[in-house]
């Protein structure tokens with residue numbers, strides 16, 4: 001499965017020709033990581049450490065304009081899905097941990113059963129304060145081990161701010177407190193919970209497995225709000241009306257309001273006018289033309305993510321505004337890559353918040369990826385450099401670096417991201433080989449501004465749009481593609497590990513136009 005899957009999702013480029021220069025002289029203190037990886041010193045000159053400048057109005061406005069994020073999806077991956085990908089489900093990891101806990105073991109109090117450490121609720125001021133006050137020891141990021149009994153008494157719902165995160169794995173949501181004790185953990189971690197090896201009668205499964213939907217069905221379901229709103233309005237517009245200038249204008253307005261963008265709206269109305277002016281038009285006619293025109297816009301940007309594995313590692317830097325799904329997307333990508341037999345390292349370059357580091361660590365564990373993190377508030381560029389060195393030393397195929405998106409102003413954003421790119425370039429002038437930006441579909445038009453900003457700051461080479469499930473604003477991907485013409489590699493339609501799929505222009509265009517395949 002390994003190579004065929006990789007070929008489907010990623011393509012491979014030519015080997016790099018430029019020699020890798022020697023590491024730059026280092027001047028700063030060595031840092032520690034969560035793993036017992038050897039830690040490199042910060043490659044950045046002391047004078048480079050200062051981030052420049054005061055607030056820049058444009059980014060403040062763009063970030064402030066961001067609309068409230070819509071409700072999170074309930075869609076979750078199943079244990080089977082994870083198994084299909086060669087990823088060990090968190091439930092099994094937990095079972096293993098719980099089995100170990102029987103004797104003396106430990107559970108991180110910040111990561112109770114089935115829950116990711118919460119990432120929301122913390123504020124810029126808090127982050128700034130942490131940075132002001134100085135760096136926090138890693139033990140605060142990964143708290144001291146505690147006795148198993150205490151770990152199991154931790155409430156299932158953790159509230160560390162204004163919201164709590166849903167469980168990672170589908171089966172976790174069915175579990176109630178006290179369902180599982182260390183004594184109940186299966187002795188063999190290869191078997192799912194509730195099964196035992198040997199001649200023991202198998203208990204009835206608690207949940208009847210649901211038939212697995214095809215990707216297109218899941219895409220259709222995810223985009224149902226976008227398409228039903230759009231097709232409903234179009235059907236209402238064309239009830240018993242011939243196509244004239246007025247209906248064309250109304251249709252154009254409607255398509256623009258659906259976030260498709262002026263350019264695509266005009267393409268649809270022009271084609272419709274050329275085919276059916278003065279004639280009766282049905283909603284189906286419009287949907288067909290709309291799907292065809294949208295596909296024309298999307299086809300040039302629907303590209304596979306190119307991995308040049310001769311780099312060892314191919315370095316992917318992931319950027320984007322806070323909450324757009326960077327960390328989750330990194331986890332999903334890591335699952336695909338490591339499930340296909342590649343050696344992956346995840347680097348927690350979002351050093352602003354402890355929970356961001358913890359969440360990435362959990363994704364690394366789940367996906368059997370290597371992990372490198374650093375102290376809260378530490379210099380992200382230094383971590384990126386260390387990560388690159390370690391990934392090289394450990395012969396990783398792919399290094400994926402998370403970054404902070406919660407930055408107060410454009411100058412700080414530019415300084416941090418530019419510095420990361422600069423220090424990576426000291427180890428390989430082509431690095432980062434890919435700069436991915438995550439975009440949250442629910443933010444609508446604001447996503448257009450975000451691409452503008454991060455393109456300029458970080459040299460974004462491709463996009464991943466997340467949260468296309470359950471939003472009525474999926475049309476924004478069409479507007480972004482028409483305006484920026486950047487490759488769109490994947491789309492996210494849920495929080496689960498398998499809710500990330502390669503972007504297919506035809507599928508997306510048909511799903512948004514409400515056309516069945």
Ligand SMILES: Nc1nc2c(ncn2[C@@H]2O[C@H](COP(=O)(O)OP(=O)(O)OP(=O)(O)O)[C@@H](O)[C@H]2O)c(=O)[nH]1
Pocket residue numbers: 071072073119165320321322323324325326327328329350356403404405406438466467468469491492493494495499
């Ligand atoms: N419904 C849905 N939720 C998603 C998707 N991708 C990510 N999320 C959720 O969005 C929330 C934010 O995702 P994160 O991965 O933490 O975002 P981030 O950009 O790393 O945020 P920071 O680390 O805070 O900068 C989490 O609750 C994710 O589970 C998606 O495709 N669909």
